Amino acid sequence: MPVTVRYSEVDAQGVVFNMWYLGWFDEAVTAFLAHRGLPYRSMLDAGYDVQVVHTELDYRCGVRWEDDVAVRVTAGALGRTSFTVDFAVQRDGVDVVTGSTVYVVVAADGSGKRPIPDFIAHALT
Amino acid sequence: MPVTVRYSEVDAQGVVFNMWYLGWFDEAVTAFLAHRGLPYRSMLDAGYDVQVVHTELDYRCGVRWEDDVAVRVTAGALGRTSFTVDFAVQRDGVDVVTGSTVYVVVAADGSGKRPIPDFIAHALT
Amino acid sequence: MPVTVRYSEVDAQGVVFNMWYLGWFDEAVTAFLAHRGLPYRSMLDAGYDVQVVHTELDYRCGVRWEDDVAVRVTAGALGRTSFTVDFAVQRDGVDVVTGSTVYVVVAADGSGKRPIPDFIAHALT
Amino acid sequence: MPVTVRYSEVDAQGVVFNMWYLGWFDEAVTAFLAHRGLPYRSMLDAGYDVQVVHTELDYRCGVRWEDDVAVRVTAGALGRTSFTVDFAVQRDGVDVVTGSTVYVVVAADGSGKRPIPDFIAHALT
Numbered sequence: 001m002p003v004t005v006r007y008s009e010v011d012a013q014g015v016v017f018n019m020w021y022l023g024w025f026d027e028a029v030t031a032f033l034a035h036r037g038l039p040y041r042s043m044l045d046a047g048y049d050v051q052v053v054h055t056e057l058d059y060r061c062g063v064r065w066e067d068d069v070a071v072r073v074t075a076g077a078l079g080r081t082s083f084t085v086d087f088a089v090q091r092d093g094v095d096v097v098t099g100s101t102v103y104v105v106v107a108a109d110g111s112g113k114r115p116i117p118d119f120i121a122h123a124l125t
Numbered sequence: 126m127p128v129t130v131r132y133s134e135v136d137a138q139g140v141v142f143n144m145w146y147l148g149w150f151d152e153a154v155t156a157f158l159a160h161r162g163l164p165y166r167s168m169l170d171a172g173y174d175v176q177v178v179h180t181e182l183d184y185r186c187g188v189r190w191e192d193d194v195a196v197r198v199t200a201g202a203l204g205r206t207s208f209t210v211d212f213a214v215q216r217d218g219v220d221v222v223t224g225s226t227v228y229v230v231v232a233a234d235g236s237g238k239r240p241i242p243d244f245i246a247h248a249l250t
Numbered sequence: 251m252p253v254t255v256r257y258s259e260v261d262a263q264g265v266v267f268n269m270w271y272l273g274w275f276d277e278a279v280t281a282f283l284a285h286r287g288l289p290y291r292s293m294l295d296a297g298y299d300v301q302v303v304h305t306e307l308d309y310r311c312g313v314r315w316e317d318d319v320a321v322r323v324t325a326g327a328l329g330r331t332s333f334t335v336d337f338a339v340q341r342d343g344v345d346v347v348t349g350s351t352v353y354v355v356v357a358a359d360g361s362g363k364r365p366i367p368d369f370i371a372h373a374l375t
Numbered sequence: 376m377p378v379t380v381r382y383s384e385v386d387a388q389g390v391v392f393n394m395w396y397l398g399w400f401d402e403a404v405t406a407f408l409a410h411r412g413l414p415y416r417s418m419l420d421a422g423y424d425v426q427v428v429h430t431e432l433d434y435r436c437g438v439r440w441e442d443d444v445a446v447r448v449t450a451g452a453l454g455r456t457s458f459t460v461d462f463a464v465q466r467d468g469v470d471v472v473t474g475s476t477v478y479v480v481v482a483a484d485g486s487g488k489r490p491i492p493d494f495i496a497h498a499l500t
Contacts (some may be wrong), residue, residue, distance in 0.1 A: 006273060006277050007137065007277070008136060008273045018395035018401070018430065020399075021394075026258060026393070027254065050390075053395065053433070055434075058429050059430075065137065133398045142273075148269045148381060151268070151269075151381070151383060152379065174263075177309055177311070179309075180268065182306075184301070184302055184303050184304070261385060261387070262389050296456065324492060
Protein backbone atom coordinates (compact mmCIF):
# COMPACT_ATOMS: atom_id res chain seq x y z
CA MET A 1 0.00 0.00 0.00
CA PRO A 2 1.58 3.28 -1.06
CA VAL A 3 1.50 6.01 1.63
CA THR A 4 1.51 9.75 1.12
CA VAL A 5 3.14 11.14 4.25
CA ARG A 6 0.97 13.94 5.63
CA TYR A 7 2.60 17.12 6.83
CA SER A 8 0.62 16.73 10.06
CA GLU A 9 2.35 13.39 10.72
CA VAL A 10 5.83 14.88 10.70
CA ASP A 11 7.01 16.14 14.06
CA ALA A 12 9.47 18.84 15.06
CA GLN A 13 12.35 16.36 14.55
CA GLY A 14 11.36 16.28 10.87
CA VAL A 15 10.30 12.63 10.89
CA VAL A 16 6.98 10.84 11.13
CA PHE A 17 5.89 10.68 14.77
CA ASN A 18 5.86 7.04 15.90
CA MET A 19 2.13 6.67 16.58
CA TRP A 20 1.20 7.31 12.95
CA TYR A 21 2.75 4.03 11.86
CA LEU A 22 -0.02 2.25 13.75
CA GLY A 23 -2.57 4.28 11.78
CA TRP A 24 -0.85 3.24 8.55
CA PHE A 25 -0.79 -0.42 9.65
CA ASP A 26 -4.51 -0.34 10.37
CA GLU A 27 -5.24 1.14 6.96
CA ALA A 28 -2.89 -1.38 5.32
CA VAL A 29 -4.35 -4.48 6.96
CA THR A 30 -7.84 -3.40 5.95
CA ALA A 31 -6.69 -2.98 2.34
CA PHE A 32 -4.84 -6.29 2.54
CA LEU A 33 -7.88 -8.23 3.73
CA ALA A 34 -10.14 -6.57 1.15
CA HIS A 35 -7.59 -7.48 -1.53
CA ARG A 36 -7.76 -11.08 -0.29
CA GLY A 37 -11.53 -11.07 -0.70
CA LEU A 38 -12.44 -10.13 2.88
CA PRO A 39 -13.71 -6.54 3.14
CA TYR A 40 -14.06 -5.50 6.79
CA ARG A 41 -17.75 -4.87 6.27
CA SER A 42 -18.43 -8.43 5.13
CA MET A 43 -16.59 -9.76 8.18
CA LEU A 44 -18.85 -7.67 10.43
CA ASP A 45 -21.92 -8.74 8.48
CA ALA A 46 -20.93 -12.36 9.06
CA GLY A 47 -20.88 -11.68 12.81
CA TYR A 48 -17.13 -11.42 13.35
CA ASP A 49 -14.78 -8.61 14.33
CA VAL A 50 -11.10 -8.43 15.26
CA GLN A 51 -9.32 -6.80 18.18
CA VAL A 52 -5.68 -5.87 18.45
CA VAL A 53 -4.06 -7.57 21.46
CA HIS A 54 -0.33 -7.06 20.86
CA THR A 55 1.89 -4.90 18.67
CA GLU A 56 5.64 -4.67 18.25
CA LEU A 57 7.43 -1.97 16.30
CA ASP A 58 11.08 -1.58 15.28
CA TYR A 59 12.21 1.78 14.00
CA ARG A 60 15.37 1.60 11.89
CA CYS A 61 15.25 5.09 10.50
CA GLY A 62 12.79 7.92 10.33
CA VAL A 63 10.46 8.62 7.43
CA ARG A 64 10.54 12.21 6.17
CA TRP A 65 7.82 14.28 4.60
CA GLU A 66 8.51 13.74 0.95
CA ASP A 67 9.78 10.17 1.19
CA ASP A 68 8.32 7.69 -1.22
CA VAL A 69 7.01 4.97 1.10
CA ALA A 70 4.76 1.96 1.06
CA VAL A 71 3.54 -0.53 3.65
CA ARG A 72 4.05 -4.20 2.81
CA VAL A 73 1.65 -6.57 4.60
CA THR A 74 2.30 -10.27 5.18
CA ALA A 75 0.09 -12.75 6.97
CA GLY A 76 1.97 -14.46 9.78
CA ALA A 77 1.15 -17.22 12.26
CA LEU A 78 -2.44 -18.44 12.40
CA GLY A 79 -3.68 -19.74 15.77
CA ARG A 80 -7.03 -21.02 16.96
CA THR A 81 -8.55 -17.65 17.84
CA SER A 82 -5.73 -15.28 16.93
CA PHE A 83 -3.54 -14.45 13.97
CA THR A 84 -0.46 -12.32 13.36
CA VAL A 85 0.13 -9.81 10.59
CA ASP A 86 3.59 -8.46 9.78
CA PHE A 87 4.13 -4.98 8.43
CA ALA A 88 7.10 -3.31 6.79
CA VAL A 89 7.25 0.37 5.95
CA GLN A 90 9.57 0.49 2.97
CA ARG A 91 11.35 3.46 1.46
CA ASP A 92 12.72 2.82 -2.01
CA GLY A 93 12.15 -0.86 -1.33
CA VAL A 94 14.15 -0.93 1.91
CA ASP A 95 12.56 -1.63 5.31
CA VAL A 96 12.68 1.45 7.55
CA VAL A 97 10.06 0.53 10.15
CA THR A 98 8.78 -2.98 10.76
CA GLY A 99 5.99 -4.17 12.96
CA SER A 100 3.92 -7.14 13.92
CA THR A 101 0.41 -7.19 15.31
CA VAL A 102 -1.59 -9.98 16.89
CA TYR A 103 -5.34 -9.87 16.34
CA VAL A 104 -7.93 -11.94 18.11
CA VAL A 105 -11.19 -12.87 16.41
CA VAL A 106 -14.28 -11.96 18.42
CA ALA A 107 -18.01 -12.10 17.94
CA ALA A 108 -19.30 -8.80 16.53
CA ASP A 109 -22.05 -8.82 19.18
CA GLY A 110 -19.49 -8.44 21.97
CA SER A 111 -19.83 -11.97 23.32
CA GLY A 112 -16.11 -12.71 23.19
CA LYS A 113 -13.44 -14.72 21.38
CA ARG A 114 -14.28 -17.07 18.55
CA PRO A 115 -12.28 -19.77 16.74
CA ILE A 116 -11.13 -18.31 13.41
CA PRO A 117 -13.80 -19.23 10.83
CA ASP A 118 -12.75 -20.71 7.51
CA PHE A 119 -13.45 -17.62 5.44
CA ILE A 120 -11.10 -15.51 7.56
CA ALA A 121 -8.42 -18.24 7.65
CA HIS A 122 -8.73 -18.51 3.87
CA ALA A 123 -8.05 -14.80 3.42
CA LEU A 124 -4.95 -15.11 5.60
CA THR A 125 -3.36 -18.09 3.87
CA MET B 126 -8.98 24.71 30.24
CA PRO B 127 -5.21 24.37 30.45
CA VAL B 128 -3.61 22.49 27.55
CA THR B 129 -0.38 20.55 27.54
CA VAL B 130 0.88 20.76 23.97
CA ARG B 131 1.81 17.26 22.79
CA TYR B 132 4.98 16.74 20.85
CA SER B 133 2.91 14.88 18.24
CA GLU B 134 0.84 18.04 17.63
CA VAL B 135 3.84 20.13 16.65
CA ASP B 136 4.69 19.99 12.95
CA ALA B 137 7.95 20.46 11.08
CA GLN B 138 7.46 24.26 11.21
CA GLY B 139 7.76 23.96 15.00
CA VAL B 140 4.18 25.05 15.70
CA VAL B 141 0.95 23.21 16.48
CA PHE B 142 -0.58 21.91 13.24
CA ASN B 143 -3.88 23.70 12.64
CA MET B 144 -6.23 20.72 12.91
CA TRP B 145 -5.34 20.07 16.54
CA TYR B 146 -7.03 23.27 17.66
CA LEU B 147 -10.34 21.65 16.70
CA GLY B 148 -9.44 18.70 18.93
CA TRP B 149 -8.70 21.11 21.77
CA PHE B 150 -11.98 23.00 21.18
CA ASP B 151 -13.95 19.77 21.34
CA GLU B 152 -12.29 18.81 24.61
CA ALA B 153 -12.82 22.34 25.97
CA VAL B 154 -16.52 22.58 25.14
CA THR B 155 -17.13 19.22 26.79
CA ALA B 156 -15.36 20.41 29.94
CA PHE B 157 -17.25 23.73 29.76
CA LEU B 158 -20.66 22.07 29.57
CA ALA B 159 -19.80 19.63 32.36
CA HIS B 160 -18.66 22.60 34.48
CA ARG B 161 -22.03 24.25 33.79
CA GLY B 162 -23.83 21.16 35.04
CA LEU B 163 -24.33 19.42 31.70
CA PRO B 164 -22.04 16.39 31.27
CA TYR B 165 -22.20 15.07 27.71
CA ARG B 166 -23.39 11.71 28.98
CA SER B 167 -26.44 13.22 30.70
CA MET B 168 -27.33 15.07 27.49
CA LEU B 169 -27.26 11.77 25.59
CA ASP B 170 -29.24 10.05 28.34
CA ALA B 171 -31.90 12.76 28.00
CA GLY B 172 -32.18 11.92 24.30
CA TYR B 173 -30.21 14.84 22.86
CA ASP B 174 -26.94 15.16 21.00
CA VAL B 175 -25.14 18.00 19.22
CA GLN B 176 -23.56 18.22 15.77
CA VAL B 177 -21.02 20.72 14.54
CA VAL B 178 -22.34 22.59 11.48
CA HIS B 179 -19.90 25.49 11.13
CA THR B 180 -16.48 26.47 12.44
CA GLU B 181 -14.30 29.53 11.95
CA LEU B 182 -10.70 29.83 13.06
CA ASP B 183 -8.31 32.79 13.14
CA TYR B 184 -4.64 32.07 13.67
CA ARG B 185 -2.71 35.08 15.00
CA CYS B 186 0.46 33.27 15.91
CA GLY B 187 1.61 29.73 16.28
CA VAL B 188 1.70 27.79 19.53
CA ARG B 189 5.03 26.08 20.25
CA TRP B 190 5.75 22.92 22.13
CA GLU B 191 6.51 24.26 25.56
CA ASP B 192 4.12 27.20 25.49
CA ASP B 193 1.89 27.63 28.48
CA VAL B 194 -1.57 27.70 26.90
CA ALA B 195 -5.21 27.46 27.85
CA VAL B 196 -8.50 27.45 25.97
CA ARG B 197 -11.11 29.97 27.13
CA VAL B 198 -14.69 29.00 26.27
CA THR B 199 -17.59 31.47 26.05
CA ALA B 200 -21.19 30.72 25.15
CA GLY B 201 -22.32 32.87 22.21
CA ALA B 202 -25.61 33.33 20.37
CA LEU B 203 -28.47 30.97 21.25
CA GLY B 204 -30.94 30.21 18.44
CA ARG B 205 -33.98 27.97 18.25
CA THR B 206 -32.13 24.75 17.33
CA SER B 207 -28.53 25.95 17.25
CA PHE B 208 -26.04 27.71 19.47
CA THR B 209 -22.60 29.21 19.08
CA VAL B 210 -19.56 28.70 21.27
CA ASP B 211 -16.52 30.97 21.09
CA PHE B 212 -13.02 29.72 21.79
CA ALA B 213 -9.76 31.51 22.48
CA VAL B 214 -6.43 29.76 22.77
CA GLN B 215 -4.47 31.99 25.09
CA ARG B 216 -0.74 32.07 25.75
CA ASP B 217 0.24 34.01 28.85
CA GLY B 218 -3.28 35.42 28.80
CA VAL B 219 -3.08 36.72 25.22
CA ASP B 220 -5.26 35.33 22.41
CA VAL B 221 -3.17 33.49 19.83
CA VAL B 222 -5.85 31.46 18.05
CA THR B 223 -9.57 32.21 18.21
CA GLY B 224 -12.47 30.24 16.89
CA SER B 225 -16.21 29.99 16.83
CA THR B 226 -18.34 26.90 16.33
CA VAL B 227 -22.04 26.54 15.63
CA TYR B 228 -23.69 23.42 17.00
CA VAL B 229 -27.15 22.16 16.19
CA VAL B 230 -29.15 20.16 18.70
CA VAL B 231 -30.40 16.84 17.38
CA ALA B 232 -32.28 13.87 18.73
CA ALA B 233 -29.87 11.21 19.96
CA ASP B 234 -31.88 8.58 18.05
CA GLY B 235 -30.92 10.15 14.71
CA SER B 236 -34.35 11.59 13.95
CA GLY B 237 -33.06 15.11 13.28
CA LYS B 238 -32.99 18.66 14.69
CA ARG B 239 -34.69 19.59 17.92
CA PRO B 240 -35.52 22.94 19.55
CA ILE B 241 -32.96 23.54 22.28
CA PRO B 242 -34.45 22.16 25.51
CA ASP B 243 -34.39 24.26 28.66
CA PHE B 244 -31.69 22.27 30.43
CA ILE B 245 -29.24 22.82 27.56
CA ALA B 246 -30.20 26.51 27.19
CA HIS B 247 -29.69 26.88 30.93
CA ALA B 248 -26.14 25.52 30.74
CA LEU B 249 -25.35 27.98 27.95
CA THR B 250 -26.63 31.16 29.60
CA MET C 251 -7.82 14.27 -4.53
CA PRO C 252 -9.38 10.94 -3.58
CA VAL C 253 -9.42 10.20 0.16
CA THR C 254 -9.45 6.84 1.86
CA VAL C 255 -11.19 7.44 5.17
CA ARG C 256 -9.09 5.94 7.94
CA TYR C 257 -10.77 3.98 10.69
CA SER C 258 -8.89 6.16 13.18
CA GLU C 259 -10.61 9.26 11.79
CA VAL C 260 -14.10 7.98 12.51
CA ASP C 261 -15.40 8.84 15.97
CA ALA C 262 -17.91 7.15 18.23
CA GLN C 263 -20.77 8.88 16.35
CA GLY C 264 -19.65 6.87 13.30
CA VAL C 265 -18.57 9.90 11.27
CA VAL C 266 -15.22 11.54 10.56
CA PHE C 267 -14.25 13.76 13.50
CA ASN C 268 -14.21 17.40 12.37
CA MET C 269 -10.50 18.11 12.82
CA TRP C 270 -9.47 15.55 10.21
CA TYR C 271 -10.97 17.62 7.41
CA LEU C 272 -8.22 20.19 8.07
CA GLY C 273 -5.65 17.42 7.68
CA TRP C 274 -7.25 16.43 4.38
CA PHE C 275 -7.31 20.05 3.21
CA ASP C 276 -3.61 20.44 3.94
CA GLU C 277 -2.80 17.29 2.00
CA ALA C 278 -5.08 18.42 -0.85
CA VAL C 279 -3.64 21.92 -1.21
CA THR C 280 -0.13 20.49 -1.33
CA ALA C 281 -1.17 18.08 -4.09
CA PHE C 282 -2.99 20.92 -5.87
CA LEU C 283 0.04 23.22 -5.88
CA ALA C 284 2.34 20.40 -7.01
CA HIS C 285 -0.10 19.61 -9.82
CA ARG C 286 0.06 23.29 -10.82
CA GLY C 287 3.83 23.10 -11.02
CA LEU C 288 4.63 24.34 -7.52
CA PRO C 289 5.85 21.54 -5.23
CA TYR C 290 6.07 22.75 -1.64
CA ARG C 291 9.78 21.95 -1.57
CA SER C 292 10.53 24.26 -4.52
CA MET C 293 8.62 27.08 -2.80
CA LEU C 294 10.78 26.65 0.30
CA ASP C 295 13.93 26.45 -1.84
CA ALA C 296 12.95 29.76 -3.43
CA GLY C 297 12.79 31.33 0.05
CA TYR C 298 9.01 31.37 0.53
CA ASP C 299 6.61 29.61 2.85
CA VAL C 300 2.89 29.94 3.62
CA GLN C 301 1.02 30.23 6.90
CA VAL C 302 -2.65 29.58 7.54
CA VAL C 303 -4.34 32.68 9.01
CA HIS C 304 -8.05 31.87 8.67
CA THR C 305 -10.22 28.85 8.03
CA GLU C 306 -13.97 28.38 7.70
CA LEU C 307 -15.74 25.04 7.56
CA ASP C 308 -19.34 24.10 6.82
CA TYR C 309 -20.45 20.60 7.64
CA ARG C 310 -23.54 19.52 5.68
CA CYS C 311 -23.40 15.86 6.53
CA GLY C 312 -20.98 13.46 8.08
CA VAL C 313 -18.58 11.26 6.14
CA ARG C 314 -18.67 7.60 7.14
CA TRP C 315 -15.92 5.02 7.10
CA GLU C 316 -16.50 3.38 3.75
CA ASP C 317 -17.73 6.46 1.90
CA ASP C 318 -16.17 7.14 -1.46
CA VAL C 319 -14.90 10.70 -1.03
CA ALA C 320 -12.62 13.20 -2.70
CA VAL C 321 -11.46 16.73 -1.93
CA ARG C 322 -11.93 19.27 -4.72
CA VAL C 323 -9.55 22.26 -4.50
CA THR C 324 -10.19 25.63 -6.14
CA ALA C 325 -7.99 28.72 -6.00
CA GLY C 326 -9.96 31.70 -4.69
CA ALA C 327 -9.18 35.39 -4.19
CA LEU C 328 -5.58 36.50 -4.66
CA GLY C 329 -4.44 39.49 -2.57
CA ARG C 330 -1.12 41.26 -2.23
CA THR C 331 0.36 38.98 0.45
CA SER C 332 -2.47 36.48 0.94
CA PHE C 333 -4.57 34.10 -1.07
CA THR C 334 -7.64 31.98 -0.49
CA VAL C 335 -8.18 28.33 -1.35
CA ASP C 336 -11.62 26.74 -1.38
CA PHE C 337 -12.16 23.10 -0.53
CA ALA C 338 -15.09 20.76 -1.04
CA VAL C 339 -15.24 17.26 0.35
CA GLN C 340 -17.46 15.43 -2.10
CA ARG C 341 -19.22 12.11 -1.72
CA ASP C 342 -20.48 10.65 -4.98
CA GLY C 343 -19.88 14.10 -6.48
CA VAL C 344 -22.00 15.97 -3.92
CA ASP C 345 -20.51 18.48 -1.46
CA VAL C 346 -20.73 17.22 2.11
CA VAL C 347 -18.18 19.47 3.84
CA THR C 348 -16.90 22.72 2.38
CA GLY C 349 -14.15 24.97 3.61
CA SER C 350 -12.10 27.97 2.77
CA THR C 351 -8.63 28.83 4.01
CA VAL C 352 -6.64 32.06 3.80
CA TYR C 353 -2.87 31.69 3.53
CA VAL C 354 -0.32 34.43 3.88
CA VAL C 355 3.00 34.25 2.06
CA VAL C 356 6.01 34.66 4.33
CA ALA C 357 9.76 34.54 3.97
CA ALA C 358 11.07 31.05 4.71
CA ASP C 359 13.73 32.60 6.96
CA GLY C 360 11.08 33.83 9.40
CA SER C 361 11.42 37.52 8.52
CA GLY C 362 7.70 38.01 7.89
CA LYS C 363 5.11 38.62 5.16
CA ARG C 364 6.05 38.94 1.53
CA PRO C 365 4.15 40.15 -1.55
CA ILE C 366 3.08 37.05 -3.49
CA PRO C 367 5.82 36.36 -6.04
CA ASP C 368 4.89 35.71 -9.66
CA PHE C 369 5.65 32.00 -9.60
CA ILE C 370 3.22 31.45 -6.74
CA ALA C 371 0.56 33.70 -8.27
CA HIS C 372 0.97 31.79 -11.52
CA ALA C 373 0.27 28.47 -9.83
CA LEU C 374 -2.90 29.94 -8.31
CA THR C 375 -4.43 31.40 -11.45
CA MET D 376 0.04 11.10 34.60
CA PRO D 377 -3.74 11.45 34.48
CA VAL D 378 -5.24 11.33 30.98
CA THR D 379 -8.46 12.89 29.78
CA VAL D 380 -9.61 10.69 26.90
CA ARG D 381 -10.44 12.89 23.94
CA TYR D 382 -13.57 12.19 21.94
CA SER D 383 -11.40 12.28 18.82
CA GLU D 384 -9.34 9.36 20.16
CA VAL D 385 -12.33 7.03 20.44
CA ASP D 386 -13.09 5.06 17.30
CA ALA D 387 -16.27 3.58 15.92
CA GLN D 388 -15.83 0.53 18.19
CA GLY D 389 -16.23 2.93 21.12
CA VAL D 390 -12.69 2.45 22.43
CA VAL D 391 -9.46 4.45 22.12
CA PHE D 392 -7.82 3.68 18.77
CA ASN D 393 -4.52 1.89 19.38
CA MET D 394 -2.16 4.53 17.98
CA TRP D 395 -3.16 7.11 20.57
CA TYR D 396 -1.53 5.13 23.36
CA LEU D 397 1.82 5.93 21.76
CA GLY D 398 0.90 9.63 21.91
CA TRP D 399 0.05 9.24 25.59
CA PHE D 400 3.31 7.40 26.26
CA ASP D 401 5.32 10.17 24.64
CA GLU D 402 3.57 12.79 26.74
CA ALA D 403 4.02 10.65 29.85
CA VAL D 404 7.74 10.01 29.42
CA THR D 405 8.33 13.72 28.89
CA ALA D 406 6.47 14.51 32.11
CA PHE D 407 8.32 11.69 33.89
CA LEU D 408 11.77 12.98 32.89
CA ALA D 409 10.85 16.57 33.79
CA HIS D 410 9.62 15.31 37.17
CA ARG D 411 12.99 13.59 37.63
CA GLY D 412 14.78 16.87 36.97
CA LEU D 413 15.40 16.41 33.26
CA PRO D 414 13.15 18.64 31.13
CA TYR D 415 13.42 17.71 27.44
CA ARG D 416 14.61 21.20 26.64
CA SER D 417 17.59 20.96 28.97
CA MET D 418 18.57 17.63 27.40
CA LEU D 419 18.57 19.26 23.98
CA ASP D 420 20.49 22.25 25.32
CA ALA D 421 23.13 19.86 26.65
CA GLY D 422 23.54 18.44 23.15
CA TYR D 423 21.56 15.21 23.55
CA ASP D 424 18.35 13.87 22.10
CA VAL D 425 16.58 10.50 22.20
CA GLN D 426 15.10 8.36 19.45
CA VAL D 427 12.57 5.57 19.77
CA VAL D 428 13.95 2.31 18.36
CA HIS D 429 11.50 -0.29 19.63
CA THR D 430 8.03 -0.39 21.15
CA GLU D 431 5.84 -3.20 22.41
CA LEU D 432 2.21 -2.86 23.38
CA ASP D 433 -0.22 -5.26 25.05
CA TYR D 434 -3.88 -4.41 24.98
CA ARG D 435 -5.86 -6.16 27.71
CA CYS D 436 -9.04 -4.18 27.34
CA GLY D 437 -10.19 -1.05 25.60
CA VAL D 438 -10.36 2.38 27.20
CA ARG D 439 -13.69 4.16 26.73
CA TRP D 440 -14.42 7.85 26.46
CA GLU D 441 -15.31 8.67 30.03
CA ASP D 442 -12.94 6.23 31.70
CA ASP D 443 -10.81 7.58 34.48
CA VAL D 444 -7.30 6.65 33.33
CA ALA D 445 -3.68 7.43 34.08
CA VAL D 446 -0.35 6.40 32.62
CA ARG D 447 2.19 5.01 35.07
CA VAL D 448 5.81 5.35 33.94
CA THR D 449 8.69 3.22 35.22
CA ALA D 450 12.33 3.36 34.18
CA GLY D 451 13.52 -0.04 33.00
CA ALA D 452 16.86 -1.45 31.85
CA LEU D 453 19.71 0.99 31.32
CA GLY D 454 22.27 0.08 28.65
CA ARG D 455 25.35 1.82 27.33
CA THR D 456 23.57 3.93 24.68
CA SER D 457 19.96 2.87 25.19
CA PHE D 458 17.38 2.66 27.94
CA THR D 459 13.93 1.17 28.35
CA VAL D 460 10.83 2.80 29.79
CA ASP D 461 7.77 0.79 30.82
CA PHE D 462 4.27 2.20 30.61
CA ALA D 463 0.97 1.08 32.07
CA VAL D 464 -2.35 2.66 31.23
CA GLN D 465 -4.40 2.11 34.33
CA ARG D 466 -8.15 2.38 34.83
CA ASP D 467 -9.22 2.54 38.42
CA GLY D 468 -5.72 1.39 39.30
CA VAL D 469 -5.82 -1.72 37.08
CA ASP D 470 -3.55 -2.14 34.04
CA VAL D 471 -5.55 -2.12 30.82
CA VAL D 472 -2.79 -1.41 28.28
CA THR D 473 0.89 -1.91 28.94
CA GLY D 474 3.86 -1.00 26.84
CA SER D 475 7.59 -0.79 26.77
CA THR D 476 9.76 1.47 24.66
CA VAL D 477 13.49 1.41 23.99
CA TYR D 478 15.15 4.77 23.43
CA VAL D 479 18.63 5.37 22.13
CA VAL D 480 20.58 8.47 23.12
CA VAL D 481 21.91 10.45 20.17
CA ALA D 482 23.78 13.68 19.65
CA ALA D 483 21.35 16.55 19.10
CA ASP D 484 23.44 17.64 16.11
CA GLY D 485 22.57 14.46 14.22
CA SER D 486 26.01 12.87 14.51
CA GLY D 487 24.70 9.58 15.91
CA LYS D 488 24.54 7.44 19.06
CA ARG D 489 26.16 8.52 22.32
CA PRO D 490 26.89 6.71 25.57
CA ILE D 491 24.25 7.74 28.09
CA PRO D 492 25.65 10.72 30.00
CA ASP D 493 25.47 10.78 33.78
CA PHE D 494 22.76 13.41 34.03
CA ILE D 495 20.39 11.30 31.91
CA ALA D 496 21.31 8.07 33.72
CA HIS D 497 20.71 9.87 37.00
CA ALA D 498 17.18 10.87 35.97
CA LEU D 499 16.45 7.25 35.06
CA THR D 500 17.63 5.61 38.26
